Amino acid sequence: MSRDVKASDQQPSPPPVDAAVAKQQAMRLLKAWETPKGWRYWSAVNNTEVGLWYTICAFTFFLFGGCLALLMRVQLAFPDSSFLSADQYNQVFTMHGSVMMFLFAVPILEAISILLIPQMMGARDLPFPRLSAYGFWCFLIGGVFVCGSLFFGAAPRGGWFMYPPMTTQYQDGVGADIWLLGLSFIEIASIAAAIELIVGVLKCRPPGMRLNLIPLYAWYILVVAAMILFAFPPLIAGDLLMELERALDWPFFDPGRGGDPIYWQHLFWIFGHPEVYIVFLPSIALVAMIVPTFAKMPMVGYTWVVLAAVGTGFLSFGLWVHHMFTTGLPAISLGIFSAASEAVAIPTGIQLFCFMATLLVGRATRSASMLFVLGGLATFILGGLTGVMVAIAPFDDQAHDTYFIVGHLHYVLIGGTIFPIIAGVYYFYPLVSGKMLSERLGTISFWTMLVGFHVTFFPMHLAGLWGMPRRIYLYPEDLGVEGVNLISTVGAFVLAAGLLVFLWDVIRPKGRSEKADRNPWNAGTLEWIGEAASKPWGIRSIPIIRSRYPLWDQPNLMRDVDEGRYYLPDAEEGFRETLVTSAVDAVPLQCLRVPGPTFLTLWAAVFTGGVFIFGTYHWYWAAGSCGLLAAATIVGWLWTGTASVPALERKDVGLGVELPTYVSGPGSVGWWAMMIAMIGDLTAYVSLVFGYFFYWTVHEEFPPQGIRGPGLAAPLAGLAATALSWGLLVAARSLQRRQRGTAFYACASASTLLALCAALLFVAGPWRYDMDPTAHVYPAIVWVLVLWTALHLVVGILMQLYCVARRLAGKMTPQFDADVVNVTLYWHFLLLMSLMTALTVSLFPLVS
């Protein structure tokens, strides 16, 4: 390949390590990162295990969702079919959409990223391996719970977007509750993964890998993880409101009592549209890794691709109303979102042009992986073009809720997501398993799937244009869509056959001959430096990176890494360690000790699941007990696995660099995790506040006459108490640093008491004025805001008590104070939340 020679390429190798010493180091390292054996295997938290479990689970759910699709196609093959009843069909299509979006499309990106990001970053693991494991177990339990409902005829029936009032007033049974609570539970896993991946990409890169050198996959994942953080919380807020309406009759979406179903649609699609890009971008990120390898040259227009990833991430949040074009919103509002929907085609197109340019400029080689890439991109472009059509409001008026939309969305999702993911499996399989997939089977699978796909979904556009609505289980013989439906059904089975060929290729026994070489594609990115299959340590020593394609540009890199010439080649103390570096320039900052195997995460997920699952059946005592057990388990996990006072304050990590083993404040990964989690939490809260102002907008008078508000005194006193509590906590943090233990305990105790008063005061407002949340949406939304704030105050109290206990136990010292620093960060957000609650519920009515 032709590459400019840069001054940095001429850097000398680090000095060699004595072979006997290196061997001892490797043994210690392997011991520290050893995967547990026997039944303890399931206590593993390493990214190589958790990522693999996650991937297998997500694919299993994908196959389940695919089977549901085939059931639908059998039902629709002929007019007036009786293969499925109306109720069964409703459950099947709802579960198909929900499974594919919530149990496959999003989790698979998290799975692949958990598996691969540390390899790409030259990190030993992600910074919070136990969080990844907890997320995985939540995903598995929630997924089995939601899917299992179908076998008892109790599955949700409201479509994957669960529009009220159908789901609040016209559907008995627990189906909708299973959807709301089961999927909210799974969303925890998504947010956990988002935190893990953002911190992983920004803080766990190898030294020298500045932001202009990181793999494009990491850029995409950074964008997507940030999108998850802003997209999922509005849905969680919506789920909360709908469950409150279903369980307690609080009328958020009931127009008869001031509610409005359109509010749900806003919340759902503020999540739902970015969701499309949340599943598309990581898949296209795989393409951005595959294309340069097979073109044998660096990506053309790296910065343009970064622009496309970041730009698409932002613009995708300005499109949600295009799913609501037919709801009667003012036409000028529709115009705004129609324009934004057209604008998003620009960055999407840019990245595709970059891929094509790379393939044209380079010398592309043929492979099954590239076939899936090219087939996927061509299919996605077709789906994108119909997307431009439906983004135009007058056309959407005609096509809305017809099979044209079904055709469009499958072109986008299968072309933009499934095909690239399969390309990624063919590409990365050797890295994970040490074996090659068959090019021959891959080619057969590709052509079968491509033909099957287009035969299935192209006719759906015609069916839609000829008047066939979606989500119907029967159509009459004289509608004129029998032929295209039969063709679609035949195509679906061809597509499934292609998928089976792929599946067989993945699971079939592979002989010795198919053992993969190391870096079999001659790729340039860092993940291929590992042995095939990767060792549990991830990388033998953490190198200095000087290029976007280090395996192409840095001579002897593989040898130097293997010989342990770089950072952290050893595990002298038997700890699992990785490097933390600065966010922009990847300057080494800390030798991070990551926790090892534990069953605590599994139990925490089981108990958390209990809260949601028992809550679904209104078994509130059981749910509450599970909540307490979950809280106790999580505290145990934090107590034993985080912010431990180190025996060794600084450590020589190799090459003459000495780093601290404990960092608190903005330099620490824990602080970043808290910050990111709270941004997500605040987004959910803002979605609720948006509800208050939404109701104000749609009502002539809001608050309505004749319904009392929470008054001024209690909410404002609650705010004052929160502010005082916050001030005392900040003082306590400072006192603890100055070794004034007694004053610390006094301030922390006073802060805790004031926080309790604040929570009671917030609740006292609507309580004192007998605001009945079932009477009208106004008291209901006020109650939600004050309860949300009060609940956060209670969590804040628990956090303060945790800090006091840590200090009493000697686990938090003036020097090692990450606990109280992170808790203070939580309280900054809590103060902001209290301010917004108090101003909204008490002062806004005076000026509205």
Next chain:
Amino acid sequence: MKQPRLPERPHGDHLGWLAVSPLVWAAHLLISYCAVAIYCAKYAPPDGEVTEVRWAVLVLTVLALAVIGWVARLGYVRHRSGQGIAPHDHDTEEDRHRFFGLATFFLSLLSGVATLFTALVFFMMETCH
């Protein structure tokens, strides 16, 4: 032509610079949408004319484009600083600085176009309906 000067402290880059122009676009979109939604729901005359909102959006658009233009220029100057040329893939602070500049510039262009797309709606439509 005068050679753009390399800043003395190129390491002052912050990831947040990339987000400034897209955030301005987002603020412009949200404010325009909320303004017109509230106006149409609560204050619009029977014929649905939105003249006041259109003027307000015009002013907002000028402001937004001014900020985006300023950020774009800043990005462009950073991209052109020193002797470096794209793709800015050297492992130096200077190239990282230039890369940030170029990415900021590109994102500003995209944000400017998207902002104009929103503004065009108010140029072409005179009423709520």
